[in-house]
Amino acid sequence: xxxxxxxxxLPRLLRRTTVSAVAAGAVGxxxxxxxxxxxxxxxxxxxxxxxxxxxxxxxxQAAKVELRGEQSTKAIRRQLGGKTTLRLAAMTVIVIVVVxxxxxxxxxxxxxxxxYQIVFVINVxxxxxxxxxxx
Numbered sequence: 001x002x003x004x005x006x007x008x009x010l011p012r013l014l015r016r017t018t019v020s021a022v023a024a025g026a027v028g029x030x031x032x033x034x035x036x037x038x039x040x041x042x043x044x045x046x047x048x049x050x051x052x053x054x055x056x057x058x059x060x061q062a063a064k065v066e067l068r069g070e071q072s073t074k075a076i077r078r079q080l081g082g083k084t085t086l087r088l089a090a091m092t093v094i095v096i097v098v099v100x101x102x103x104x105x106x107x108x109x110x111x112x113x114x115x116y117q118i119v120f121v122i123n124v125x126x127x128x129x130x131x132x133x134x135x
Contacts, residue, residue: 013127014059021048021119028115032108040108043098047112050091057087 025048032041061083095113099106 009127017120017123018052021116024115024119037104040104043105043108044112047109048116051113051116
């Protein structure tokens, strides 16, 4: 399904996701300031920031893999998978430690990560349905 998307879809999708997530994070920050402890609002901003940084690292890592020429799919998956797994494991450990040290801040971070993922899924679905990929 994703193979049928135009080649310029991914950069536009990532840009749109980042802008949308920052906007949703700003709205979430305002709501959290009103209804939650201030540290939860700060955590929300940190969570969206962590998700954006993760996406940027993944994007630069994928660009480096593409520059190496033709490789087997298995080798490419191994290169991307190892660093991505380590990065996500580190983020998970950080979030768990912060939740235990300061629950509102930790829950805010988790909320920011969730907001980013929801925005990402919505943008991917928009791109797929807009190109006629979901039939």
